[in-house]
Amino acid sequence: MSAPKPVSNETLLQQLRWRYAVKRFDPTRKIAAEDWQTLEHALVLTPSSFGLQPWRFVVITDQTIKDQLVPISWGQRQVADASHVVVFTARKPLTESDVDRYVARTAEVRGVAAESLAGFKKMMMSSLVPPPSGVDIHHWAALQAYIALGNFMTSAAMLGIDTCPMEGIVPEKYDELLGLPREGLGTVVVAVAGYRAPDDKYAVLPKVRFKVEDVVHNIGPRL
Ligand SMILES: Cc1cc2nc3c(=O)[nH]c(=O)nc-3n(C[C@H](O)[C@H](O)[C@H](O)COP(=O)(O)O)c2cc1C
Numbered sequence: 001m002s003a004p005k006p007v008s009n010e011t012l013l014q015q016l017r018w019r020y021a022v023k024r025f026d027p028t029r030k031i032a033a034e035d036w037q038t039l040e041h042a043l044v045l046t047p048s049s050f051g052l053q054p055w056r057f058v059v060i061t062d063q064t065i066k067d068q069l070v071p072i073s074w075g076q077r078q079v080a081d082a083s084h085v086v087v088f089t090a091r092k093p094l095t096e097s098d099v100d101r102y103v104a105r106t107a108e109v110r111g112v113a114a115e116s117l118a119g120f121k122k123m124m125m126s127s128l129v130p131p132p133s134g135v136d137i138h139h140w141a142a143l144q145a146y147i148a149l150g151n152f153m154t155s156a157a158m159l160g161i162d163t164c165p166m167e168g169i170v171p172e173k174y175d176e177l178l179g180l181p182r183e184g185l186g187t188v189v190v191a192v193a194g195y196r197a198p199d200d201k202y203a204v205l206p207k208v209r210f211k212v213e214d215v216v217h218n219i220g221p222r223l
Contacts, residue, residue, distance in 0.1 A: 007158070019157035020203060022164045022196045025081040029195040035159055036084065039193065042155035043086070046148040050124050052102050054094055054141035055148060056185055058087040058178055065177070072173035073190070078164045082192035087174060088149055090141035092186035096129050138186060145188040156193055166190040 031039075043057050060066055061084055069079040079085050091098050103121050107114040131137040149165055156163045167189055174180070174187040196203055 012158075015157040015160075016154070017207065018160075019153065019163065020205075020207070022078065022082075022162045022192075022194075022200060023202045024197040024200040025078055025083075025162070025164075025192070025194045026197045027081040030083045031161060031193060031195075035161060038159065039152065039155055039161070043148055043152055046151045048144040048147060049140075050102075050127075051106075052098070052124065052128075052144070054091040054098060055145045055188075056089050056183070057148065058089055058180075060085040060087065068177060069169075069174075072170045072177065073166060074168040074170075076166065076168055078166065078192045079190070081194070081197075082162075082164070083194035084192065086152065086191045086193065087178065088145040088188045088190065089180055089185040090138060090145045090188050091184060092138045092141070092181070093184070094128060094137045094141055095184070096125065099124050099129060142186075142188040149189055149191055152191055152193075161193055162196045163191050163193045166192065 040057075040059075046053075048054065060069070063080075066080045066082075066085055069085065070077060073079045099121055102124075103114055103117050106112075106117060106120075128137060128140075131140070153163045153165060169187070169190050171187040174190075175185075178187075180186060
């Protein structure tokens with residue numbers, strides 16, 4: 001007999017249908033500390049290529065800063081009204097020290113000598129620093145940050161917390177406001193989290209998705 005599932009198929013799909021890109025948040029509702037802690041861990045648990053985690057998640061709850069984000073987010077109010085704003089940033093540029101930091105952390109967590117990971121480091125360096133010709137390494141790091149964005153939205157939905165992913169931002173202005181270049185980071189994308197306003201009309205709009213058979217092509221029998 002197979003082990004019971006941690007969540008049912010119905011619950012998973014129900015929450016993925018429940019979530020939507022919220023346009024109006026209830027500014028009076030804040031995410032509880034224990035829920036936020038869980039979402040922080042969900043961000044940290046995001047997988048990345050090589051495991052390198054070439055990112056930092058900048059979390060903004062300060063209302064003054066959140067208000068300053070509106071004009072640099074195409075006037076979108078979600079950044080001011082949601083409980084938490086997460087700015088997904090990626091290393092810019094990615095350097096050997098980022099690889100070293102990861103190797104050191106691997107050695108610490110796994111209880112091995114950093115020298116024993118020399119081959120692993122060499123393999124990463126040959127693909128990343130300097131990047132092979134034609135590869136934009138910040139773009140590669142940004143792709144990793146998008147995995148965290150997806151993970152964050154799904155995790156939040158499973159806890160009944162609303163989100164809105166946001167590319168409608170001016171990344172350079174975010175960088176400037178948050179002092180990211182001096183930290184070797186660049187803004188990639190934003191997600192806000194909180195609770196939908198009861199009058200957000202987008203909540204009841206049917207989801208527009210292509211049909212399963214139009215986007216999932218099977219090679220071989222459906223098992
Ligand atoms: C990467 C990304 C960026 C987005 N940027 C914005 C944005 O700036 N503002 C906004 O209101 N919605 C934004 N959206 C929401 C999409 O329009 C929305 O996810 C899509 O229409 C599907 O609808 P649903 O998320 O409500 O199911 C973005 C979505 C993604 C995935």
